[in-house]
Each structure stands twice: as structure tokens, then as C-alpha cells.
Amino acid sequence: MPLPPSDDPDPFARHKAALKARSLRSAPADAQGDLFVPALVDIGARDGRSIMDVAVFRLSKKDRRAGDVIRYELPDGYVQVSAGPAGMASVWDYDLVLMAISHITEAANRWRAGKGEKPGRLFRPHISEVLKFCRRGDGGKQKIDLVEACLRLSTTHIAMQRSRTTESGKVVTVSEGESLISRYKVVERSKGNPEYLEIEIADWMHKEVIEGRNPDVLTVHPDYFLIDPGIGRFVYRLARKAAGKGEARWSFQTLLERSGSAGPLKEFSRLLRRVIATNDLPEYELFEEAGQGGPILVMRKREGRPPSGG
Structure with missing residues (x-):
């Protein structure tokens, strides 16, 4: 998993915390699907x-x-x-x-x-x-x-x-x-x-x-319904449309504008980086790149699927 660019104030702490976190909640026993x-x-x-x-x-x-x-x-x-x-x-x-x-x-x-x-x-x-x-x-x-x-x-x-x-x-x-x-x-x-x-x-x-x-x-993907953070669901929908079977790149600033989020870019970036670090969304792998105008989210179709939330 690529480490984030240097504008992240504490990349190693975020990376370590992400290893314990998940974007997918567990599926109910009677609703595996x-x-x-x-x-x-x-x-x-x-x-x-x-x-x-x-x-x-x-x-x-x-x-x-x-x-x-x-x-x-x-x-x-x-x-x-x-x-x-x-x-x-x-x-x-x-x-x-x-x-x-x-x-x-x-x-x-x-x-x-x-x-x-x-x-x-x-x-x-x-x-x-x-x-x-x-x-x-x-x-x-x-x-x-x-x-x-x-x-x-x-x-x-x-x-x-x-x-x-x-x-x-x-x-x-x-x-x-x-x-x-x-x-x-x-x-x-x-x-x-x-x-x-x-x-x-x-x-x-x-x-x-x-x-x-x-x-x-x-x-x-059926695991879409297990994505817990709202920003994770937003990113998956965008990747499904923009990346399809390939790859798409969007700046953090544009993602903020398209998400309708009311908070500042700094808080949006923090939440987005948490999803990038867990990197367990169905179908798509995520990573961050440095861009001329600021950080960029890369969404790429993955070859396999991550473990289900079941």
C-alpha cells in the first residue's frame, strides 16, 4: 500500500490505525446474499x-x-x-x-x-x-x-x-x-x-x-451494502461509473465538491484517507498520488475481490 504524500500531518499513525479499521461492516447472519x-x-x-x-x-x-x-x-x-x-x-x-x-x-x-x-x-x-x-x-x-x-x-x-x-x-x-x-x-x-x-x-x-x-x-457489488462510511459509498459509486473496468483519477478538491460535504477540505481529506488506507472497498483498490494542484485519489479495478464483510 503506497504511503501518502508529505502533506499528511501524521501518515504513519494513520497507516497503523487503518490496519485495525475496516470500511465494511459485518453482514447479518440472515442477510449474507x-x-x-x-x-x-x-x-x-x-x-x-x-x-x-x-x-x-x-x-x-x-x-x-x-x-x-x-x-x-x-x-x-x-x-x-x-x-x-x-x-x-x-x-x-x-x-x-x-x-x-x-x-x-x-x-x-x-x-x-x-x-x-x-x-x-x-x-x-x-x-x-x-x-x-x-x-x-x-x-x-x-x-x-x-x-x-x-x-x-x-x-x-x-x-x-x-x-x-x-x-x-x-x-x-x-x-x-x-x-x-x-x-x-x-x-x-x-x-x-x-x-x-x-x-x-x-x-x-x-x-x-x-x-x-x-x-x-x-x-x-453486493458488498456495497456493507460499506459503512458514507464517503466510502460515495467513492465506490464514483469508481463504478468513472473507472469501470479500468482506472480513474480525481483530485481531493473535486471529490469534496462532488460529495456535497459541508465540512472543510482538511476534514474531508482525513476521512477519505481513512478509506484509502483500509483499501477494502469491493472491486476497486484505492491509493493517493501527489498532484500539481493537490492530492489525487486513484481508483483502479482490482483483479480479485477483498474478503466479504460476512
């Missing part, structure tokens, strides 16, 4: 850009960021995330969206093959199925957390404006906005014991799956 599921939606891939390059949710577990607005200025437009009074949806809340997209993608594949009906935007899973898919425990708190996640997802609004080139060669600008999920419903078996969820995914997400000859999605 071994499916390689199609999940992350490759939004905007029609013109080579995607909101997988930005965080459309908060990465912090503690800071709820109620009422906050994050705006990302991109080469072809912008993405703006606005949180409601219940708080901004988190990257862990977004697991529910990933599951919905995965199942609708599978249904769309069957429909294209003439083996089923065209899927709509509604997704109706059992709570226990969601928890197993997301590799979480099946306790009462986890069930209540999913209900609260639905509220935050439905009140976190995404506004986008992008320019793209049509098949005829004309450049058009498209502006659209919608919450991460349009609506939800929870069915309880008894008071405080949710049993079923019903969510309606955003129209722009549904179009990415349904329109065109193939669903516009990327696969996500």
Missing part, C-alpha cells in the same frame, strides 16, 4: 455524464441537513438537491431506491424479451425482503428506519438542467425536477410493526430503465 444485482441507475449516460458523479443525498449519519440545498455545477448543466424538514435523504436511505431500480430493471428485461408486462413505477416489497436485500438485520429498529427513510426520500427534491445532443444533431437543454421517490405507503400488521412498503420511483429514474433498447443501469 450472493447476488450480483443491477442497481445504480446511470442517469444522463446518453450524453456521457451522470449524477453518479455527484451525491444526491447526504453522506453523514449524524447531520440530518434539514432544509439544506446542495448545488452541483456540471459541464452540461447542474444538479440541485433540496432537503425537506424531515432531513435530507442519506446514502443509506438510497438503498431502498437501489432495490426498486434493480427489480424494475429485471422486469424490464423480461418485458423486452417478451416474457412479461412492461413494468410501471410502483414497487411493493415485504419489509423483510428489503432488509435482506440491503444486508441489514431484521430487527424492529431496522424496520422503523425504513419507514423514516421513505419520508426523507419523498421530501428530498432533485432538480436537474442538462444540455444534450439529439439524434438529429440539435443541442437541447432539458430541465426537470422530482423527489427521489414520488410517494410511499406503509402497511402495518400491528401498530409500530410495518410489514409491507409501496413506493413509486421518480419518473426520470423509470425512464432510464424503460426507454431505449436496454436499461441504462450499472451493476453494484
